[in-house]
Amino acid sequence: MSSKSTELKSSDHGFNSILARFEPVIGLEVHCQLKTESKLFCGCKTTFGALANQNTCPVCLGLPGVLPVLNHEAVEYAIRMALAVGATIRERSVFARKQYFYPDLPKGYQLTQYDLPYCQHGTLLLDNGRRIRIERIHMEEDAGKNIHGDNASYVDLNRAGIPLLEIVSAPDLSGPAEAAEYLKKLRAIARYLDISDGNLEEGSFRCDANVSLRPVGSKTLGTRTEIKNLNSFRNVEKAITYEILRQADVLESGDKVKQVTLQFDAAVGRTIVMRSKEDSPDYRYFPDPDLGVLHISEARIQSVRANTRELPEQKVQRFQEAFSIPEADARQLTEEKELAAFFEDVVKKVAGSVAPKIVANWMLSEYLREFNARQWQFEKPFVSSEHFAKLLKLLGEGTISGKIAKTVFEEMAATGADPDGIIAAKGLVQINDSAAIKAVVDQVIAAHPEQVAQYLSGKQKVYGFLVGQVMKISAGRFNPNLLNECLKEALHGKS
Amino acid sequence: MRAQDPLALSASELAQEVYAGNLKAHDVARTYAQRVENLHRELNTHIEWDKDAVLNEVDKQLAYIEAARYAQKPLPLAGVPIAIKDNIMVDGQNVSCGSQLLRNHRAAYDATVVQKLKAAGALIFGRTNMDEFAMGSSCENSSYGPTVNPWNRRHVAGGSSGGSAAAVSARLAPLALGSDTGGSVRQPASFCGVVGLKPTYGRVSRYGLVAYGSSLDQIGTFATTVQDTALLYGVIAGHDPSDSTSANIPVPPTSLGPSSSLKGKRIAVIEEFMRDGLDEDVRTHFDQALQVYRECGATVETVSLPHLAHCIPVYYIIATAEASSNLARFDGIRYGARSQKPGLNLRELYTQSRSEGFGREVKQRIMLGTYVLSSGYYDAYYAKANRIREMMRREIQGVFEQGIDLIASPTAPTTAFELGQKTHDSLAMYLSDIYTLAANLAGIPALSQPIGLCRKGLPIGMQLMAPAFGEETLLRSAQVYEQQINGTQKFRPRI
Numbered sequence: 001m002s003s004k005s006t007e008l009k010s011s012d013h014g015f016n017s018i019l020a021r022f023e024p025v026i027g028l029e030v031h032c033q034l035k036t037e038s039k040l041f042c043g044c045k046t047t048f049g050a051l052a053n054q055n056t057c058p059v060c061l062g063l064p065g066v067l068p069v070l071n072h073e074a075v076e077y078a079i080r081m082a083l084a085v086g087a088t089i090r091e092r093s094v095f096a097r098k099q100y101f102y103p104d105l106p107k108g109y110q111l112t113q114y115d116l117p118y119c120q121h122g123t124l125l126l127d128n129g130r131r132i133r134i135e136r137i138h139m140e141e142d143a144g145k146n147i148h149g150d151n152a153s154y155v156d157l158n159r160a161g162i163p164l165l166e167i168v169s170a171p172d173l174s175g176p177a178e179a180a181e182y183l184k185k186l187r188a189i190a191r192y193l194d195i196s197d198g199n200l201e202e203g204s205f206r207c208d209a210n211v212s213l214r215p216v217g218s219k220t221l222g223t224r225t226e227i228k229n230l231n232s233f234r235n236v237e238k239a240i241t242y243e244i245l246r247q248a249d250v251l252e253s254g255d256k257v258k259q260v261t262l263q264f265d266a267a268v269g270r271t272i273v274m275r276s277k278e279d280s281p282d283y284r285y286f287p288d289p290d291l292g293v294l295h296i297s298e299a300r301i302q303s304v305r306a307n308t309r310e311l312p313e314q315k316v317q318r319f320q321e322a323f324s325i326p327e328a329d330a331r332q333l334t335e336e337k338e339l340a341a342f343f344e345d346v347v348k349k350v351a352g353s354v355a356p357k358i359v360a361n362w363m364l365s366e367y368l369r370e371f372n373a374r375q376w377q378f379e380k381p382f383v384s385s386e387h388f389a390k391l392l393k394l395l396g397e398g399t400i401s402g403k404i405a406k407t408v409f410e411e412m413a414a415t416g417a418d419p420d421g422i423i424a425a426k427g428l429v430q431i432n433d434s435a436a437i438k439a440v441v442d443q444v445i446a447a448h449p450e451q452v453a454q455y456l457s458g459k460q461k462v463y464g465f466l467v468g469q470v471m472k473i474s475a476g477r478f479n480p481n482l483l484n485e486c487l488k489e490a491l492h493g494k495s
Numbered sequence: 496m497r498a499q500d501p502l503a504l505s506a507s508e509l510a511q512e513v514y515a516g517n518l519k520a521h522d523v524a525r526t527y528a529q530r531v532e533n534l535h536r537e538l539n540t541h542i543e544w545d546k547d548a549v550l551n552e553v554d555k556q557l558a559y560i561e562a563a564r565y566a567q568k569p570l571p572l573a574g575v576p577i578a579i580k581d582n583i584m585v586d587g588q589n590v591s592c593g594s595q596l597l598r599n600h601r602a603a604y605d606a607t608v609v610q611k612l613k614a615a616g617a618l619i620f621g622r623t624n625m626d627e628f629a630m631g632s633s634c635e636n637s638s639y640g641p642t643v644n645p646w647n648r649r650h651v652a653g654g655s656s657g658g659s660a661a662a663v664s665a666r667l668a669p670l671a672l673g674s675d676t677g678g679s680v681r682q683p684a685s686f687c688g689v690v691g692l693k694p695t696y697g698r699v700s701r702y703g704l705v706a707y708g709s710s711l712d713q714i715g716t717f718a719t720t721v722q723d724t725a726l727l728y729g730v731i732a733g734h735d736p737s738d739s740t741s742a743n744i745p746v747p748p749t750s751l752g753p754s755s756s757l758k759g760k761r762i763a764v765i766e767e768f769m770r771d772g773l774d775e776d777v778r779t780h781f782d783q784a785l786q787v788y789r790e791c792g793a794t795v796e797t798v799s800l801p802h803l804a805h806c807i808p809v810y811y812i813i814a815t816a817e818a819s820s821n822l823a824r825f826d827g828i829r830y831g832a833r834s835q836k837p838g839l840n841l842r843e844l845y846t847q848s849r850s851e852g853f854g855r856e857v858k859q860r861i862m863l864g865t866y867v868l869s870s871g872y873y874d875a876y877y878a879k880a881n882r883i884r885e886m887m888r889r890e891i892q893g894v895f896e897q898g899i900d901l902i903a904s905p906t907a908p909t910t911a912f913e914l915g916q917k918t919h920d921s922l923a924m925y926l927s928d929i930y931t932l933a934a935n936l937a938g939i940p941a942l943s944q945p946i947g948l949c950r951k952g953l954p955i956g957m958q959l960m961a962p963a964f965g966e967e968t969l970l971r972s973a974q975v976y977e978q979q980i981n982g983t984q985k986f987r988p989r990i
Contacts, residue, residue, distance in 0.1 A: 058603060058604050061829075062824050062829070062830075063603060063604070063830075064584075064590070064592075064597075064600070064705045064706075064824065064825075064830060065582075065583075065584050065602075065606060065702065065703045065704055065705050065706070066702065066703075067701060067702050067737060067738050067739065067740075068739065069736065069737060069738075069739050070739065097820050099820055099823060099868075101823065101826055101842075101845050103828045103829070103841070106824060106829050106830075107823065107824050108820070108822075108823020108824045108826060109820055109823060155828075155829070282869055282870045284819075284820075284865065284868035284869060284870070284873075285868075285873075286816060286820070286868050286873070286877060289709035289710035289740075289817055290706075290709050290738075290739060290740060291739050292739060292740060
């Protein structure tokens with residue numbers, strides 16, 4: 001690969017013109033950290049952010065003489081994932097030793113499933129209807145972390161031995177957007193199954209991308225490159241896009257793509273060669289003699305299946321059917337498990353007085369806007385589902401108008417106060433007293449004879465102006481329906 | 496209370512006398528410590544023997560023994576000194592594995608067997624010499640110099656557990672632990688004229704034993720009588736949740752009753768083992784021992800096990816493959832002495848530390864093991880060796896299924912050879928384990944017991960093998976023989 005030119009020739013022609021000539025073939029290898037209580041082969045905690053080497057014991061330190069014991073909670077999590085993507089679970093699977101020297105790997109080998117993984121042949125459905133094949137899923141342990149100081153390097157083994165699932169897709173993804181969608185969906189599934197927190201920044205969900213190009217219409221796969229350790233959805237898209245452009249350049253100039261392992265430099269938006277195929281290490285895999293064969297019985301699979309959780313796709317269906325909301329809204333509401341739970345909680349609390357569709361609208365517009373702008377967390381939402389439900393109920397019961405409700409919500413978002421309190425303090429309760437409304441209507445009609453005459457001569461537009469005048473005086477508190485009635489009655493009484 | 500010489504008592508008698516209060520554990524400890532002090536240098540049985548340190552540790556154990564006696568908690572090994580091979584973890588003590596690389600490695604925990612010994616009231620009594628990382632058949636591969644044979648100091652003690660075998664033979668401890676990967680307990684037991692037992696794979700926890708060939712390693716026992724062997728075996732055997740290969744099968748009581756006849760027992764002699772390379776003296780004594788077994792009521796027949804001809808190549812492929820991986824952690828980063836040579840990068844530091852720290856035989860085996868696991872060679876060597884191993888296992892199992900109770904052979908083709916005789920000929924050295932490898936490859940229990948002295952006055956051993964978890968049969972049969980020849984007093988070297 002030429003690293004001399006930062007600018008790619010083909011980027012001038014644009015991405016779409018490349019797609020007219022080349023078909024990108026992309027596969028992802030996703031590493032999903034399981035949120036088990038303890039590590040994969042010992043009883044150490046898996047908590048993030050502990051002091052260096054605090055979560056360690058003789059086993060994960062790799063002390064001479066220690067032996068691994070498989071954590072069956074991790075196996076259960078792994079089975080959940082396999083079932084969620086409709087994959088086949090093997091009755092017999094084997095952990096192998098992947099051997100290499102590195103300071104963050106105290107045993108000199110990583111325990112990982114190799115030629116006999118526990119799970120094969122799953123699929124994941126994209127929104128465009130394409131089924132992406134999942135070739136295999138296997139369990140493995142994470143390595144530790146090297147920390148480089150001024151004069152020395154240090155090793156933190158808190159992460160060593162934390163369970164991971166490696167989920168390997170077939171080369172079925174056709175572009176950066178599909179890759180990102182696949183990754184998002186996989187992450188949502190892992191979070192719905194409660195097996196991973198799917199946190200990309202903390203590294204609990206990361207991915208490698210295999211990218212190759214072939215001329216449109218060709219059946220044979222081109223030479224692929226592998227981009228390592230992509231740690232955000234944005235970087236997945238950017239890195240794959242860059243790699244497609246780069247490979248197109250190489251191919252169009254008559255060269256061959258070299259099989260290399262790449263790193264993505266997000267700062268400059270380029271991939272950089274880590275090593276070529278020739279330097280790729282021989283890991284000398286062989287079955288770990290200390291663990292023996294892992295047997296997963298049909299009964300065990302059934303017991304996990306019996307405790308199955310609702311998956312994002314199932315929730316999308318249910319939301320559409322049970323709450324009569326459009327698919328797009330259902331998808332948006334189910335993107336994050338916690339958002340969906342919050343929504344359902346509010347729907348339940350306002351049942352009978354506010355339609356779920358109204359709740360959905362409010363969630364997707366007002367609530368999410370404040371949520372994102374103020375960077376709230378669902379673990380401790382600043383505006384609780386109780387307060388939000390109360391607000392919507394006040395709206396539904398006609399105590400406040402929609403306009404007032406928005407004002408109240410803004411106040412709630414700023415202060416965290418109870419909607420009742422805000423309404424009382426600011427005197428925002430809706431006025432349903434026809435006599436009071438009529439009095440103001442009469443006052444406005446008297447003050448604007450010109451506009452009234454225009455309206456009566458057929459200028460409908462002026463009607464809005466008159467409503468506005470009434471609302472202004474009432475500070476928006478008049479029941480809009482009653483106001484309409486009274487105003488029309490008064491105007492037509494004039495004619 | 497009669498005063499007794501602790502050196503004249505068996506381990507079983509010592510434990511009884513100490514528990515009954517007829518003998519003070521303190522006096523036992525001092526008597527044995529003095530004997531080690533007097534003899535360990537000339538025999539080179541111990542690594543870094545430190546009488547005061549050992550007695551200090553013993554003092555702590557004495558308080559436990561007293562408390563347990565007071566609480567009437569049974570202590571099968573009350574006050575019995577036991578020497579520990581220097582590849583088994585004793586918390587707080589160095590554990591060198593006979594290697595310069597680990598000369599300063601301190602154990603951070605007790606091996607499961609050591610925990611059990613302490614709980615049984617035993618006195619942990621020194622670290623015994625061994626071939627480096629248990630790789631060798633003569634104890635000459637120790638970086639602490641060879642252990643010599645108590646019967647003739649120009650001859651080897653056998654290996655790899657030579658220090659333990661010689662220590663028990665010379666009565667520096669009534670009991671010792673060793674480890675047996677291809678004969679490392681039985682062959683030195685045979686060379687030194689003591690009883691050595693390698694239990695069934697999975698019968699004794701390997702947690703805390705520095706791994707050599709993980710699928711073959713088993714901790715074994717040294718004692719002067721079968722009765723003491725049964726006593727020690729009973730203490731260390733049993734399921735350990737920290738070792739996934741440990742069998743969860745109850746251990747039958749191991750206290751041997753009065754000897755019964757062997758009437759109806761069928762013993763098989765392996766035809767292939769009685770051919771070339773077997774010393775005539777050894778053959779003669781072996782035939783005589785078989786005659787004794789017949790006199791006790793057993794019948795003897797010959798069986799053919801043609802696959803056993805491949806023992807040596809199969810063993811050296813599997814053991815070295817596993818060793819190359821198990822020893823990877825000794826890289827000078829976290830474990831093993833780091834090279835002090837200046838200016839090394841990470842890769843050079845690995846190479847230099849391992850080049851400096853490992854001895855010749857260990858390097859040879861790591862290279863062999865690395866080769867057989869390498870990409871492109873795996874199927875031809877490692878995978879094939881495992882298939883042949885499985886065939887051997889089935890072949891041996893077939894013999895037992897025919898109704899054979901025990902398979903008998905000489906333990907080694909010769910008696911202890913002279914120091915230096917085979918150190919430059921690896922194959923000749925490897926051949927000294929030719930009869931012991933099968934039990935490790937098949938995972939079955941095997942015992943070596945002394946049956947006579949050759950013309951040079953060196954002990955000859957006979958090996959008995961039983962089906963998996965058939966230790967009781969082994970021990971009972973060997974005890975009948977032992978009583979028939981009026982005990983093992985004659986196998987006490989004059990020191």
